[in-house]
Amino acid sequence: MHAIELPSYKEQSPKVAERFARLKQREVIMEAEGISRIFSSEKEEITALSDVSFKAYRREFLSVIGPSGCGKSTLIRILSGLDQATSGQVLLDGKPVAEPGPERGMVFQGYTLFPWLSVKKNVMFGLEVAGLSRATAESEAMQWIDMVGLADFASHYPAQLSGGMKQRVAIARALANQPRVLLMDEPFGALDAQTRAKMQSYLMQIWRNVDITIIFITHDLDEAVYLSDRILVLDAHPGRVREMVEVPVEQPRSPAQHLNPEFLATKNHIEELIHPPSEEEENLPMIRMTTVQDEIF
Numbered sequence: 138m139h140a141i142e143l144p145s146y147k148e149q150s151p152k153v154a155e156r157f158a159r160l161k162q163r164e165v166i167m168e169a170e171g172i173s174r175i176f177s178s179e180k181e182e183i184t185a186l187s188d189v190s191f192k193a194y195r196r197e198f199l200s201v202i203g204p205s206g207c208g209k210s211t212l213i214r215i216l217s218g219l220d221q222a223t224s225g226q227v228l229l230d231g232k233p234v235a236e237p238g239p240e241r242g243m244v245f246q247g248y249t250l251f252p253w254l255s256v257k258k259n260v261m262f263g264l265e266v267a268g269l270s271r272a273t274a275e276s277e278a279m280q281w282i283d284m285v286g287l288a289d290f291a292s293h294y295p296a297q298l299s300g301g302m303k304q305r306v307a308i309a310r311a312l313a314n315q316p317r318v319l320l321m322d323e324p325f326g327a328l329d330a331q332t333r334a335k336m337q338s339y340l341m342q343i344w345r346n347v348d349i350t351i352i353f354i355t356h357d358l359d360e361a362v363y364l365s366d367r368i369l370v371l372d373a374h375p376g377r378v379r380e381m382v383e384v385p386v387e388q389p390r391s392p393a394q395h396l397n398p399e400f401l402a403t404k405n406h407i408e409e410l411i412h413p414p415s416e417e418e419e420n421l422p423m424i425r426m427t428t429v430q431d432e433i434f
């Protein structure tokens with residue numbers, strides 16, 4: 138069998154190289170400086186993250202990918218201020234992060250809407266907590282609900298919505314506080330493939346329309362390459378930075394790019410980083426349940 142020849146993902150077109158040069162001239166919104174996280178119990182110590190450093194620039198779409206258990210959720214919890222690093226620090230606009238704050242919007246995989254509140258009230262909740270009057274909170278909430286395409290569902294309750302719609306409300310709720318950075322932990326992980334593809338294009342439209350930096354956790358390679366400017370690839374046990382991959386696929390993205398040589402080469406490169414090809418294929422014993430007439434190979 139002949140492997141298809143793919144270009145090296147590093148061969149960036151001049152246009153793409155210029156895009157990354159411009160990206161790195163923008164201000165740094167969020168920075169991880171030597172983040173380590175050790176979980177200690179009586180029995181053992183687990184190093185979930187070891188010396189993870191990176192920068193996310195203004196209006197960047199940065200994904201984090203890596204095998205299960207490599208510390209992705211731990212990292213996003215530390216970035217959000219929900220958990221503390223054992224050593225190292227997180228900076229937001231140059232200032233250390235110690236606790237959750239309105240400048241960091243969060244969207245998780247599980248549906249986290251308040252089931253007893255309507256869509257509108259769910260989005261208004263954070264705004265009212267932040268001290269806005271009811272009328273202002275309501276008009277701002279409606280803008281964000283409109284932005285995610287759910288204006289007709291404002292008075293519905295979460296149980297009346299599909300999984301994709303619930304996540305759109307969660308995105309509207311996170312954006313309503315006008316955060317500097319949107320932190321997303323496998324937000325589309327529970328959705329079927331078609332809904333997931335739709336949500337990806339919604340998210341890209343929102344990202345283009347709003348001045349926001351997104352840090353997006355996924356373990357779906359296609360999703361990471363399709364959405365991201367750059368992808369932070371983590372190793373497991375302990376979770377540490379394997380490589381920061383600059384995605385050489387031109388922006389703005391469209392579904393047809395899934396078959397571009399640069400797209401496939403980037404996917405292939407990350408696949409090899411995460412699952413290095415084993416030296417030799419293991420030959421498993423065969424139990425014959427077919428007759429010669431059934432032979433299909």
Ligand SMILES: Nc1ncnc2c1ncn2[C@@H]1O[C@H](COP(=O)(O)OP(=O)(O)OP(=O)(O)O)[C@@H](O)[C@H]1O
Pocket residue numbers: 176183184185203204205206207208209210211212356
């Ligand atoms: N509160 C905790 N106490 C002890 N160990 C923890 C805790 N949270 C995470 N860990 C451990 O830290 C490591 C990283 O976990 P984490 O959930 O961050 O991984 P992940 O990359 O998000 O995995 P997945 O892809 O399955 O979501 C794992 O070995 C996990 O068992």
Ligand SMILES: [Mg+2]
Pocket residue numbers: 209210211
């Ligand atoms: Mg996780």
